[in-house]
Amino acid sequence: xxFKAPDYxxxxxxxxDEELLVRSSVRxxxxxxxxxxxxxxxxxxxxxRELIGEMAELGLLGANLEGYGCAGIGPVAYGLALQELERGxxxxxxxxxxxxxxxxxxxxAHGTEEQKSRWLPELAAGKKIVCFGLTEPDFGSNxxxxxxxxxxxxxxxxxxxxxxxxxxxxxxxxxVIWAQCDGEISGFLVESGTPGFSSxxxxxxxxxxxxxxxxxHLEDCRIPSDCRLPKTTGLKAPLMCLxxxxxxxxxxxxxxxxxxxxxxxxxxxxxxxxxSPISSYQLVQQxxxxxLSAITASQLRCQRLGRLKESGAVRPQxxxxxxxxxxxxxxxxxxxxxxxxGANGIMEEYQCGRHMRNLESVKTYEGTHDIHTLIxxxxxxxxxxxxxxx
Amino acid sequence: xxxxxxxxxTPQRDARIRISPEGAALDLENVQFEVNPFDExxxxxxxxxxxxxxEVEVVVVSVGAEECEQQLVSAMAMGADRAVRVHHxxxxxxxxxxxxxxxxxxxxxxxxxxxxxxxxxxxxxxVPAMLAGLLGWPQASQASDIKLSEDASGATxxxxxxxxxxxxSLSLPAVIMADLRLNEPRYAxxxxxxxxxxxxxxxxxxxxxxxxxxxxxxxxxxxxxxxKPPGVKVGSVDELVQALEEKKLI
Ligand SMILES: Cc1cc2nc3c(=O)[nH]c(=O)nc-3n(C[C@H](O)[C@H](O)[C@H](O)COP(=O)(O)OP(=O)(O)OC[C@H]3O[C@@H](n4cnc5c(N)ncnc54)[C@H](O)[C@@H]3O)c2cc1C
Numbered sequence: 001x002x003f004k005a006p007d008y009x010x011x012x013x014x015x016x017d018e019e020l021l022v023r024s025s026v027r028x029x030x031x032x033x034x035x036x037x038x039x040x041x042x043x044x045x046x047x048x049r050e051l052i053g054e055m056a057e058l059g060l061l062g063a064n065l066e067g068y069g070c071a072g073i074g075p076v077a078y079g080l081a082l083q084e085l086e087r088g089x090x091x092x093x094x095x096x097x098x099x100x101x102x103x104x105x106x107x108x109a110h111g112t113e114e115q116k117s118r119w120l121p122e123l124a125a126g127k128k129i130v131c132f133g134l135t136e137p138d139f140g141s142n143x144x145x146x147x148x149x150x151x152x153x154x155x156x157x158x159x160x161x162x163x164x165x166x167x168x169x170x171x172x173x174x175x176v177i178w179a180q181c182d183g184e185i186s187g188f189l190v191e192s193g194t195p196g197f198s199s200x201x202x203x204x205x206x207x208x209x210x211x212x213x214x215x216x217h218l219e220d221c222r223i224p225s226d227c228r229l230p231k232t233t234g235l236k237a238p239l240m241c242l243x244x245x246x247x248x249x250x251x252x253x254x255x256x257x258x259x260x261x262x263x264x265x266x267x268x269x270x271x272x273x274x275x276s277p278i279s280s281y282q283l284v285q286q287x288x289x290x291x292l293s294a295i296t297a298s299q300l301r302c303q304r305l306g307r308l309k310e311s312g313a314v315r316p317q318x319x320x321x322x323x324x325x326x327x328x329x330x331x332x333x334x335x336x337x338x339x340x341x342g343a344n345g346i347m348e349e350y351q352c353g354r355h356m357r358n359l360e361s362v363k364t365y366e367g368t369h370d371i372h373t374l375i376x377x378x379x380x381x382x383x384x385x386x387x388x389x390x
Numbered sequence: 391x392x393x394x395x396x397x398x399x400t401p402q403r404d405a406r407i408r409i410s411p412e413g414a415a416l417d418l419e420n421v422q423f424e425v426n427p428f429d430e431x432x433x434x435x436x437x438x439x440x441x442x443x444x445e446v447e448v449v450v451v452s453v454g455a456e457e458c459e460q461q462l463v464s465a466m467a468m469g470a471d472r473a474v475r476v477h478h479x480x481x482x483x484x485x486x487x488x489x490x491x492x493x494x495x496x497x498x499x500x501x502x503x504x505x506x507x508x509x510x511x512x513x514x515x516x517v518p519a520m521l522a523g524l525l526g527w528p529q530a531s532q533a534s535d536i537k538l539s540e541d542a543s544g545a546t547x548x549x550x551x552x553x554x555x556x557x558x559s560l561s562l563p564a565v566i567m568a569d570l571r572l573n574e575p576r577y578a579x580x581x582x583x584x585x586x587x588x589x590x591x592x593x594x595x596x597x598x599x600x601x602x603x604x605x606x607x608x609x610x611x612x613x614x615x616x617x618k619p620p621g622v623k624v625g626s627v628d629e630l631v632q633a634l635e636e637k638k639l640i
Contacts, residue, residue, distance in 0.1 A: 081580070
């Protein structure tokens with residue numbers, strides 16, 4: 001049965017036919033191809049690599065980029081696609097976000113023509129995988145202090161340092177590595193197999209278990225000088241990529257929330273206690289209504305954000321607000337659904353537990369909830385509250 | 391080679407459809423529509439023929455109001471090359487639709503017409519057979535496998551019939567109706583959706599297509615099926631036999 005998404009304010013009327021077609025295609029894919037695999041992948045802690053080809057064929061990788069074999073869809077259609085993917089699982093959406101919005105976008109926005117035509121078509125086709133290495137063991141929320149170094153040595157760079165929490169890290173064919181170079185942060189393309197470059201899968205996650213996460217190690221790793229992304233000078237370069245990804249997360253979170261809400265509504269309608277379906281009790285109705293109300297607000301936020309992005313007028317702080325609030329909203333929906341489902345809420349056969357656990361990662365990565373609070377606080381007061389290093 | 395695929399805009403397969411209070415009409419407000427699933431199979435089959443043979447044009451055609459362009463675009467997003475919409479608002483009976491389509495076929499001169507075996511809304515399943523009749527073309531219904539001869543002069547079609555499978559050999563041009571097991575339709579890809587925007591939809595006025603005749607049948611009313619009465623639990627085989635006897639069922 002095709003998923004019926006809540007659309008309380010008839011926002012569907014405001015999407016173009018093309019945007020709705022994108023949503024319906026991705027929805028069918030998630031329903032028929034991904035959802036049957038996801039619970040078991042989560043249990044095994046395995047990224048469903050077998051879906052890469054199909055996702056590429058659908059055009060999901062770097063879908064919002066123009067040329068180089070990319071679909072070139074608009075920001076709203078892209079948002080709807082990610083919403084559907086995350087309705088399946090945040091890990092699946094993370095794969096697509098990292099491949100497209102972080103990795104491919106970094107090359108697209110900051111790379112030379114040669115770098116673009118070498119990498120983007122294969123990345124769009126899913127034949128190559130990319131990861132994005134910004135975070136380090138000692139520099140998470142504060143990447144400006146990152147310690148990985150790139151030193152010039154003739155026509156090569158020598159890279160040294162460690163990255164941590166890198167999505168797609170152990171399956172990537174190429175890594176975008178952010179390093180200090182001549183006193184500023186710059187991006188480098190490091191291919192897997194380069195001597196001095198290795199990865200270790202981070203095991204034991206209880207969240208985002210369908211996604212690959214790894215540490216990357218660079219030890220006197222020599223790369224040719226044309227592997228530097230030339231347009232990357234300073235922290236602004238990786239932040240531009242993060243903005244793209246955060247935009248997608250804002251939409252994705254709504255997908256996870258809608259999955260939970262639908263599950264809660266269905267369950268509450270059929271579970272009978274004290275002689276009536278639990279949906280007939282005020283306390284349960286309140287939970288359902290709170291979810292619907294929060295989802296509707298987030299849907300409106302996404303649509304407006306998307307139109308702003310389309311016209312080029314969106315500000316990074318507006319994206320921060322949507323990432324922050326939509327993820328918090330989705331996490332609350334997942335917890336509420338878990339509650340409405342009673343004991344069943346902790347079981348694998350229902351989705352809410354998986355979404356709840358995933359969303360804890362989504363809340364932290366791409367700028368934690370609180371870091372976005374500080375970004376917004378700074379924006380409205382003009383006062384930075386990040387502390388001395390910020 | 392040219393393939394023509396007929397398609398209908400129908401309510402989404404699991405849509406909950408209500409009947410207006412007086413039973414005069416269906417309440418289709420807030421109902422989402424899609425390409426009739428059987429027609430989607432026909433589109434997919436046409437695309438597979440195109441991919442296997444190369445030089446093939448796939449044209450999709452629908453009779454209906456402007457909204458049905460959404461479904462034509464869906465089919466073009468899957469890969470059809472262009473679309474024709476015969477503009478008409480309001481009801482037509484099967485024969486009138488078949489006549490309109492026959493006029494389109496005469497203009498387009500395809501080598502093969504593919505359609506779904508029925509539309510999931512009214513389940514009439516009449517139009518393609520009438521179309522073949524009007525054209526004087528051979529037809530094969532409930533197709534679960536279609537093989538064109540190399541020179542495209544004929545086709546061998548495996549049809550699902552009550553007792554099993556029937557293999558039919560026919561010469562082209564012909565009309566072939568798709569059944570459920572014919573193939574698995576692809577998802578429209580994102581680049582496909584972007585390309586569909588630029589593919590042409592030609593609109594024909596239904597009056598341009600000649601005399602369609604007056605409707606020979608019309609829908610006079612709708613009624614929902616009554617809910618089944620709840621079952622009863624019996625404690626033993628004896629009770630079951632007794633209950634059946636009381637109801638005079640044995
Ligand atoms: C599953 C997963 C995948 C990831 N994928 C990637 C990836 O692909 N690439 C990549 O580069 N990174 C990735 N990350 C890393 C992620 O971006 C970081 O975890 C995140 O930026 C937070 O950094 P941290 O974990 O070091 O937390 P910390 O920065 O140590 O923060 C810990 C807590 O302190 C708070 N805090 C920090 N500074 C302040 C302050 N000034 N004021 C108030 N509170 C503060 C934070 O809000 C948080 O609550 C991933 C993380 C996870 C969990």
